[in-house]
Amino acid sequence: MPARTQLRVGRIARAHGLKGALKIELYTDDPGRRFVPGARFALQVPTSSKWHGKSIELVELRVYNGSPVAFFKGVGDRTEAETLVKAVLWVEQDATELPTEPDAWYVHQLAGLEVWREGERVGRVVRVDAMPAQDMLIVEIAGDEVMIPFVKAIVPEVDLRAGRIVITPPLGLLEDLEEEAPTEAPAATEPEVADAEPSAPAEADDASAPDTSETADDERA
Known part of the structure; x- marks a missing residue:
């Protein structure tokens, strides 16, 4: 039997109306495949x-004003619907299955990939954390875990078959991979001077010599 894993495909955002409907945040590019009548979802909720x-069964997925709204079996009113708010929806998936779309992947397939930057291996992906704005790659670099926004501008290449991703982080996102060691200048050497005969000291001017310059007499009236 092939190994199985779970994929996070959605999150229940809030109750909608009075008949048990729930607005869904989709974490899948293929809702037509995942959210079909009869589909079952494992629930991630507080203990x-x-x-x-428990798991829950989908009755129907509709779209209201551009937002997906789900109806689940056994959830018939708003009070019951509100007990499911913030629940994360998971489905089972063959761990070896690759997405059919080009340049697509499943989150669990990113863990363990090598991370490359400017032609050098700098670390590996530990996991992917879901954040409100975007997913974050948690990358182990030199023993530390670094958060890297999982967006095309910073992660332009994901190659599952090669087992690597390429990152182009902006200046300041990561510390320099290698500290440049300062190069020591060679010690200056004193030039060798050949021994020389001591020279006689120059004679100093005689400060006591009388001033011989003439001074004109004052003109008397």
């Missing part, structure tokens, strides 16, 4: 939730 350890 204190009544839904902890």
